[in-house]
Amino acid sequence: xxxxxxxxxxxxxxxxxxxxxxxxxxxxxxxxxxxxxxxxxxxxxxxxxxxxxxxxxxxxxxxxxxxxxxxxxxxxxxxxxxxxxxxxxxxxxxxxxxxxxxxxxxxxxxxxxxxxxxxxx
Amino acid sequence: xxxxxxxxxxxxxxxxxxxxxxxxxxxxxxxxxxxxxxxxxxxxxxxxxxxxxxxxxxxxxxxxxxxxxxxxxxxxxxxxxxxxxxxxxxxxxxxxxxxxxxxxxxxxxxxxxxxxxxxxxxxxxxxxxxxxxxxxxxxxxxxxxxxxxxxxxxxxxxxxxxxxxxxxxxxxxxxxxxxxxxxxxxxxxxxxxxxxxxxxxxxxxxxxxxxxxxxxxxxxxxxxxxxxxxxxxxxxxxxxxxxxxxxxxxxxxxxxxxxxxxxxxxxxxxxxxxxxxxxxxxxxxxxxxxxxxxxxxxxxxxxxxxxxxxxxxxxxxxxxxxxxxxxxxxxxxxxxxxxxxxxxxxxxxxxxxxxxxxxxxxxxxxxxxxxxxxxxxxxxxxxxxxxxxxxxxxxxxxxxxxxxxxxxxxxxxxxxxxxxxxxxxxxxxxxxxxxxxxxxxxxxxxxxxxxxxxxxxxxxxxxxxxxxxxxxxxxxxxxxxxxxxxxxxxxxxxxxxxxxxxxxxxxxxxxxxxxxxxxxxxxxxxxxxxxxxxxxxxxxxxxxxxxxxxxxxxxxxxxxxxxxxxxxxxxxxxxxxxxxxxxxxx
Numbered sequence: 001x002x003x004x005x006x007x008x009x010x011x012x013x014x015x016x017x018x019x020x021x022x023x024x025x026x027x028x029x030x031x032x033x034x035x036x037x038x039x040x041x042x043x044x045x046x047x048x049x050x051x052x053x054x055x056x057x058x059x060x061x062x063x064x065x066x067x068x069x070x071x072x073x074x075x076x077x078x079x080x081x082x083x084x085x086x087x088x089x090x091x092x093x094x095x096x097x098x099x100x101x102x103x104x105x106x107x108x109x110x111x112x113x114x115x116x117x118x119x120x121x
Numbered sequence: 122x123x124x125x126x127x128x129x130x131x132x133x134x135x136x137x138x139x140x141x142x143x144x145x146x147x148x149x150x151x152x153x154x155x156x157x158x159x160x161x162x163x164x165x166x167x168x169x170x171x172x173x174x175x176x177x178x179x180x181x182x183x184x185x186x187x188x189x190x191x192x193x194x195x196x197x198x199x200x201x202x203x204x205x206x207x208x209x210x211x212x213x214x215x216x217x218x219x220x221x222x223x224x225x226x227x228x229x230x231x232x233x234x235x236x237x238x239x240x241x242x243x244x245x246x247x248x249x250x251x252x253x254x255x256x257x258x259x260x261x262x263x264x265x266x267x268x269x270x271x272x273x274x275x276x277x278x279x280x281x282x283x284x285x286x287x288x289x290x291x292x293x294x295x296x297x298x299x300x301x302x303x304x305x306x307x308x309x310x311x312x313x314x315x316x317x318x319x320x321x322x323x324x325x326x327x328x329x330x331x332x333x334x335x336x337x338x339x340x341x342x343x344x345x346x347x348x349x350x351x352x353x354x355x356x357x358x359x360x361x362x363x364x365x366x367x368x369x370x371x372x373x374x375x376x377x378x379x380x381x382x383x384x385x386x387x388x389x390x391x392x393x394x395x396x397x398x399x400x401x402x403x404x405x406x407x408x409x410x411x412x413x414x415x416x417x418x419x420x421x422x423x424x425x426x427x428x429x430x431x432x433x434x435x436x437x438x439x440x441x442x443x444x445x446x447x448x449x450x451x452x453x454x455x456x457x458x459x460x461x462x463x464x465x466x467x468x469x470x471x472x473x474x475x476x477x478x479x480x481x482x483x484x485x486x487x488x489x490x491x492x493x494x495x496x497x498x499x500x501x502x503x504x505x506x507x508x509x510x511x512x513x514x515x516x517x518x519x520x521x522x523x524x525x526x527x528x529x530x531x532x533x534x535x536x537x538x539x540x541x542x543x544x545x546x547x548x549x550x551x552x553x554x555x556x557x558x559x560x561x562x563x564x565x566x567x568x569x570x571x572x573x574x575x576x577x578x579x580x581x582x583x584x585x586x587x588x589x590x591x592x593x594x595x596x597x598x599x600x601x602x603x604x605x606x607x608x609x610x611x612x613x614x615x616x617x618x619x620x621x622x623x624x625x626x627x628x629x630x631x632x633x634x635x636x637x638x639x640x641x642x643x644x645x646x647x648x649x650x651x652x653x654x655x656x657x658x659x660x661x662x663x664x665x666x667x668x669x670x671x672x673x674x675x676x677x678x679x680x681x682x683x684x685x686x687x688x689x690x691x692x693x694x695x696x697x698x699x700x701x702x703x704x705x706x707x
Contacts, residue, residue, distance in 0.1 A: 105249040117251035
């Protein structure tokens with residue numbers, strides 16, 4: 001009983017350490033760490049979608065979360081408020097088209113008031 | 122016999138409880154995921170890095186202070202716009218006189234982990250940084266972050282276990298009476314509990330148990346208080362030894378630079394600014410080994426010249442004005458002085474005699490020419506005879522004129538090049554001997570360095586020259602002689618760039634490259650400091666406020682730089698300015 005748990009914990013620790021870099025996400029966006037979450041950022045046109053998951057890439061329901069995406073568009077920071085949508089998705093609309101792979105950060109406030117933020121380079 | 126195991130078990134359980142109590146109360150001081158706690162005297166802080174910036178956030182008394190620096194150079198970024206995403210919406214931080222950015226942040230006083238983003242706009246650079254600050258707050262710490270994952274709790278458990286273990290070690294070392302008291306009381310309590318289980322003398326057993334628990338709790342509370350007290354007293358001398366002044370009692374208004382137990386140096390951002398710490402990112406490269414040669418400044422032979430008199434004579438100022446003074450800028454062809462050759466008595470009588478002869482001949486030939494002119498019209502004298510007479514007269518007149526000129530015309534001394542008068546030996550009325558240097562004209566922007574080398578240098582390698590005041594000059598190789606001078610070969614270099622302030626004849630140390638190639642990292646000489654054990658170390662900027670000493674092996678490179686042959690890899694941030702101050706932090 002103990003050995004599998006230890007293995008699991010060690011695996012999770014290793015996963016946390018290894019996932020410090022951006023990777024490709026399952027929705028075609030970029031994934032980064034935000035506190036204890038994994039956040040996938042998908043920017044298409046003017047729409048910003050953020051998908052929440054835990055370390056094991058299991059989706060976390062977005063209900064109750066609030067968020068803000070700050071993205072650098074054309075050398076200027078653009079603030080995009082995010083609202084929960086279906087499933088583990090938060091969505092928001094920017095005033096201008098965002099272009100491919102904008103730099104920036106996503107800040108999240110959980111239902112309990114805890115905050116997390118992650119950057120995309 | 123069954124009493125002893127149970128009593129021992131009780132002792133272990135109670136010991137764990139006693140030691141875990143203080144450990145939990147101190148957990149809040151952990152502020153970074155992978156970093157050991159700096160100290161109890163340091164305010165909680167968060168940091169974030171990007172390719173351009175390094176940001177440190179320190180919440181203190183409801184004010185969030187942000188320190189923004191360049192990532193590569195550690196130069197403070199002033200005049201930037203810093204916008205922080207707070208729970209109340211975006212807020213812009215205002216610049217403080219200390220070079221930071223401040224923002225009222227009452228939301229940060231709540232214990233727990235706060236993550237926020239800061240948008241930095243400094244000129245062309247726009248960056249968004251995610252910062253996390255964990256505010257300690259006694260028992261509330263555990264409940265504020267329910268999103269903590271199993272991994273995080275595993276880390277917390279690991280750290281607590283290590284804290285407890287450390288606590289036990291420390292207490293055993295100190296022969297803490299609380300520890301031994303707790304063990305003894307727990308053993309008694311275990312015996313009592315065993316007795317209670319057997320159902321004999323239950324009332325006194327319960328009473329004894331109550332007394333025992335009271336004693337244990339009292340001891341634990343006493344131990345806790347004593348530990349805090351001790352920490353305060355132990356902390357005070359450390360603060361005093363650090364760079365800022367100690368402030369015993371109330372929590373310090375600013376954090377103090379200190380050397381951490383692991384050998385790294387913690388320097389808060391405000392102190393970093395006081396010490397003007399600057400870093401550079403190391404890059405590996407191939408460098409040529411250099412040799413130091415003694416040299417001195419000489420004028421460029423093509424851009425300097427001397428003014429000498431070709432004849433002996435009396436010096437006089439040039440016609441328009443006085444002699445040019447030292448430092449006067451002169452143009453090529455400008456007359457700097459005149460020399461009037463003196464006429465000796467013998468010469469003068471010779472000249473007078475020649476003059477008389479010439480005058481006599483001229484008058485004879487003039488009369489002859491007149492006569493021939495009249496006769497030539499009647500063809501009594503051939504035309505050719507007249508022409509001969511005219512030519513003879515002209516030749517005589519020329520000789521007479523030249524004689525006059527030699528007697529009156531002084532020799533002008535002209536500047537051979539454009540430049541500045543570097544030496545002037547002219548005094549009005551002085552007799553100059555032939556070949557004597559009257560002026561030296563040097564172009565101050567075109568100077569050379571002549572060095573004596575004991576090995577043949579590579580012509581392709583450029584060199585640097587170090588002056589006595591520490592200035593360095595870039596040199597371009599010009600050539601080297603084949604003939605030995607003082608058992609060495611003279612090598613000439615041209616000074617490149619700004620040559621102002623140099624003077625001809627000044628001694629310099631020339632550092633010239635040789636053929637030997639070395640690979641390594643070039644760092645400024647000031648980056649390397651000598652540690653207490655005599656080892657050369659450089660300080661690596663490992664995180665925003667931490668510096669770690671790295672022992673290195675250095676080799677000489679050139680005037681301003683040394684070569685790090687081993688000890689630090691490429692792509693590291695190394696302190697290039699203020700390293701010796703950093704080395705003094707205790």
